Amino acid sequence: MRIVSFFKKPLPDSLLNGLKDIAEIQYWQDLSEEERSELDDVEIVISNPPVSMQQELLSSFPNLKMIASLGVGFDKFDLEEMKRRKIVLTNAPTATSDDVADFAWALLTALARQTPQALTHAREKLLTFSGFPLTTRISGKRLGVAGLGHIGREIARRGEGFKMQIGYTNLSACDVPYQRFENLKELAAWSDFLVLAMPGGASTHHIANREVLEALGPQGFLINIGRGELVDTDQLIEALEKKNIAGAALDVFEGEPAIDQRLAQFDNLLITPHIASGTFEARESTGLQALENIQAFLATGNAPNRVI
Numbered sequence: 001m002r003i004v005s006f007f008k009k010p011l012p013d014s015l016l017n018g019l020k021d022i023a024e025i026q027y028w029q030d031l032s033e034e035e036r037s038e039l040d041d042v043e044i045v046i047s048n049p050p051v052s053m054q055q056e057l058l059s060s061f062p063n064l065k066m067i068a069s070l071g072v073g074f075d076k077f078d079l080e081e082m083k084r085r086k087i088v089l090t091n092a093p094t095a096t097s098d099d100v101a102d103f104a105w106a107l108l109t110a111l112a113r114q115t116p117q118a119l120t121h122a123r124e125k126l127l128t129f130s131g132f133p134l135t136t137r138i139s140g141k142r143l144g145v146a147g148l149g150h151i152g153r154e155i156a157r158r159g160e161g162f163k164m165q166i167g168y169t170n171l172s173a174c175d176v177p178y179q180r181f182e183n184l185k186e187l188a189a190w191s192d193f194l195v196l197a198m199p200g201g202a203s204t205h206h207i208a209n210r211e212v213l214e215a216l217g218p219q220g221f222l223i224n225i226g227r228g229e230l231v232d233t234d235q236l237i238e239a240l241e242k243k244n245i246a247g248a249a250l251d252v253f254e255g256e257p258a259i260d261q262r263l264a265q266f267d268n269l270l271i272t273p274h275i276a277s278g279t280f281e282a283r284e285s286t287g288l289q290a291l292e293n294i295q296a297f298l299a300t301g302n303a304p305n306r307v308i
Contacts, residue, residue, distance in 0.1 A: 003294075004028055004039065004061075005046040006053075007070050012287025015046075015070075019291065022298075036060060044294060049073040050256065055081045066303075068293050070286040071277075072096065072151070074307055075200035075227065082308055089307040090293035094150050095285035096277035101154035103276035104195055104225045107249035111221055111270055112136040112193070136221075136246070139163050144191030146184055146207075147198035147226060148174045155195055167191065184208065189215040193223065200227030208232065213239040221247050225276045228253040233260055240266045251276045 001023045005011055009027055019025060023044075028036075039061050047053055049071035055078050058064065066088045067077070074091060082089055110116060113135045121132050143159040145152045148170040156166050156178060166178040169187045173180055181187040184207055188194050194216055198204050208222065208231040216222060222245060224231055233254050239245045247268035253259050256274060263271055277286075293303040 001044070002026060002042055003044045003046060004031070004042050006051045007046050007048045011046065012070070012283045012290075014284045015287035015291050018287075019294070044068065044297075046070065046290065047077075049076060051076065053077040053082075058082070058085070058087070066090070066294070066297050068290045068297075068303075069307075070290050072149075073199055073227065079308055087308075088297060088301075088303060090290070090297070090303045090305045091307055092286040092289035092293075093305055095289045096282040097150040097154045099279045099282040100151045100197075100225055100276040101158060103251065103272075104151075104155050104197070104223055105158045107223050107225070107251065107270060107272070108193055108195070108221070109138060111223065111247050111249045112138050116270065117267065138193070141165070141192040142167065142190060144168065144181075144187040144194040145178075146187060146194065146196045148176065148178075149197065149199075151225070152195075152197035155197060185212050185215045188212045188220065189217070191216065191220060193221045196222070196224040196226040196230050198226045198230055200229050205229050206232040206235075208236070210235040210238070213245055216245050218243055218246060220245050221249070223249045225251045228256055233263070237262055240269055243268070 003023045004026050006028045008029060011025065040063055042061050043063055043065040045061060045064060045067050047067055047069050049069065053067065053076065058078065058081055064087055069089065069091045072091055072093055074089065077089060118132055139162045141164055143164040143166050145156050145166065145168045148168045156168065159166050167181055167187055167190050168178050169181045169184055181190065196208060213235060236248060240248065249270040251272045252274055259271060263269060289305060293305050296303045
């Protein structure tokens with residue numbers, strides 16, 4: 001059996017070792033144009049959320065039966081075309097939750113306590129008690145989590161450890177001891193720290209707009225580890241320039257993989273290159289969940305983490 005991977009080399013060892021006796025793994029990046037036109041035998045593809053799995057690409061695999069994604073989101077996948085062709089799509093919904101939540105918290109603390117600026121200050125001064133300005137307390141403040149899925153819940157749990165009041169917005173109410181808000185604007189107005197952990201897609205595109213940022217206010221901080229398209233970049237830049245919000249931290253961006261060069265100019269903005277899930281442990285965990293999905297599909301035609 002041949003499996004084609006859109007996930008770039010190397011695939012996690014947990015996945016490679018699990019498939020080595022039953023499949024030959026080929027990487028899309030290594031295939032010539034001629035080889036890409038001869039994929040009739042491929043029934044399983046490995047992918048991940050940044051890959052745009054649209055109709056044109058899917059048509060390269062006329063007999064495709066399953067896509068195993070090594071990630072959580074699926075907003076760049078043509079779900080309607082997959083449904084039409086009866087292609088099973090699976091993801092790895094919990095494999096990276098702790099890692100992304102940890103990183104969201106790292107961004108939040110670095111933003112509030114100005115850790116990057118403190119590093120620069122210390123390297124320049126080589127002195128303690130050398131005039132670094134006061135920063136913002138985190139403990140006991142209000143944490144707003146937009147999107148209470150696996151990752152959002154882990155972020156909220158970390159907030160509990162910091163004795164924070166926690167609010168959330170979600171498509172449906174969740175069985176949690178947190179205050180629910182009907183929309184993002186209401187949550188932003190209540191929050192000291194607003195963390196976006198929502199999926200992408202048409203319904204959430206630019207959901208963090210001028211109105212939401214103004215509601216967050218000049219004492220509020222925005223952290224986005226969800227999808228870049230959640231935030232209207234132009235309106236975020238305006239809010240940072242006018243100091244309509246205290247600051248922001250972004251690990252995801254509109255138009256990835258490129259990062260808008262205007263975002264590099266602000267002292268009250270932290271940017272990181274989409275690395276929230278980038279740990280050794282998370283990579284192996286995603287491989288294990290993908291392997292479970294593939295093995296189950298081969299055995300039963302179904303999978304435990306099926307999206308469609």
